[in-house]
Amino acid sequence: MFLNNFEYFAPQAPGEALDLVGRLGNKAKVLAGGTDLLLMMKEKMIKPEYLIDINNVQEFKGIHYEPGKGAVIGAATKISEVEHSPLIREKYFALHQAAGELGSVQVRAMATIGGNSCHASPAAETPTPLVALGAKVVISSLSRDRELPLEEFILGNRETALAQGEILTKFILPEPAPKSASRYAYIGLRDAMEIDAVNMAVNIVLDDDGRTVKDLKFVMGSVAPRPLVSVKVPGLLVGREFSGELVEKAAAAASGEARPISDIRASAEYRREMVAVLARRLLQEAFDAAKEA
Numbered sequence: 066m067f068l069n070n071f072e073y074f075a076p077q078a079p080g081e082a083l084d085l086v087g088r089l090g091n092k093a094k095v096l097a098g099g100t101d102l103l104l105m106m107k108e109k110m111i112k113p114e115y116l117i118d119i120n121n122v123q124e125f126k127g128i129h130y131e132p133g134k135g136a137v138i139g140a141a142t143k144i145s146e147v148e149h150s151p152l153i154r155e156k157y158f159a160l161h162q163a164a165g166e167l168g169s170v171q172v173r174a175m176a177t178i179g180g181n182s183c184h185a186s187p188a189a190e191t192p193t194p195l196v197a198l199g200a201k202v203v204i205s206s207l208s209r210d211r212e213l214p215l216e217e218f219i220l221g222n223r224e225t226a227l228a229q230g231e232i233l234t235k236f237i238l239p240e241p242a243p244k245s246a247s248r249y250a251y252i253g254l255r256d257a258m259e260i261d262a263v264n265m266a267v268n269i270v271l272d273d274d275g276r277t278v279k280d281l282k283f284v285m286g287s288v289a290p291r292p293l294v295s296v297k298v299p300g301l302l303v304g305r306e307f308s309g310e311l312v313e314k315a316a317a318a319a320s321g322e323a324r325p326i327s328d329i330r331a332s333a334e335y336r337r338e339m340v341a342v343l344a345r346r347l348l349q350e351a352f353d354a355a356k357e358a
């Protein structure tokens with residue numbers, strides 16, 4: 066379980082970090098919390114010659130909010146900061162819930178929100194709510210910044226749209242709509258330190274009448290190589306009055322849309338069942354919260 070020899074850099078400014086990433090190319094890896102990276106190095110899955118530690122770059126960290134515009138979360142922000150942020154709890158509840166479920170207190174103190182998306186595990190906790198909340202990512206290199214919806218950034222299992230010389234620097238979350246609410250939940254084999262068998266996030270917007278669904282984003286995790294954005298569930302609910310009957314149809318549709326595999330954590334069949342269970346629960350919880358918003 067020893068690490069290979071590598072050279073360690075700790076840039077203090079964004080330009081310095083981007084210069085290193087550009088110059089060292091694919092011989093280097095960005096080190097954020099290290100909770101995925103160092104395990105992969107210990108297991109000899111990768112042997113980077115250089116590590117570029119971005120933890121001293123203040124511009125890559127923190128949560129900033131502008132009323133009416135939304136929030137910006139630096140990619141190197143610790144999961145624990147996201148979990149305990151009153152702003153995230155108030156405005157982006159599904160992300161608050163997911164951050165609180167990632168690993169343990171110790172893991173959340175080290176792990177970053179950027180690392181969770183860049184590692185691109187199909188079972189990752191935070192990409193599911195971030196996609197449901199309409200998050201965009203900012204990807205930076207020495208020559209330019211570009212923005213992408215998070216759902217286009219994560220391409221598959223351990224695959225992202227990052228090109229050589231680029232770092233994920235920020236997440237941009239839009240201001241939540243009036244009469245909206247988001248919710249997140251997961252199913253795992255035990256209550257802590259597990260890898261999700263299924264996770265899910267719902268972001269619902271209601272009309273002024275407080276009954277009709279105006280907009281809905283419904284995202285499933287761990288049932289496809291990347292966060293799976295449902296087409297059928299919004300198709301059933303948007304423009305209609307929320308009802309138990311529609312929720313039943315939506316749960317069945319979501320279960321049909323999921324593309325799970327069987328592995329050591331759960332069978333595909335069990336995962337499909339759990340998609341329906343979570344869909345019923347989260348749609349109802351998000352609707353009840355949006356009515357009160």
Ligand SMILES: Cc1cc2nc3c(=O)[nH]c(=O)nc-3n(C[C@H](O)[C@H](O)[C@H](O)COP(=O)(O)OP(=O)(O)OC[C@H]3O[C@@H](n4cnc5c(N)ncnc54)[C@H](O)[C@@H]3O)c2cc1C
Nearest residue numbers: 095097098099100101102168176177180181183189190233
């Ligand atoms: C005990 C344990 C329990 C865990 N439980 C969970 C869990 O319940 N849910 C869950 O989702 N995850 C879990 N994880 C996985 C891990 O903690 C998360 O994926 C974490 O968010 C990774 O972030 P990090 O900052 O540690 O990333 P790192 O390990 O530093 O990096 C991960 C990968 O992303 C790249 N990278 C990181 N940041 C950037 C950036 N800004 N730009 C470009 N590339 C970047 C790195 O080069 C590396 O390839 C667990 C891990 C452990 C060890």
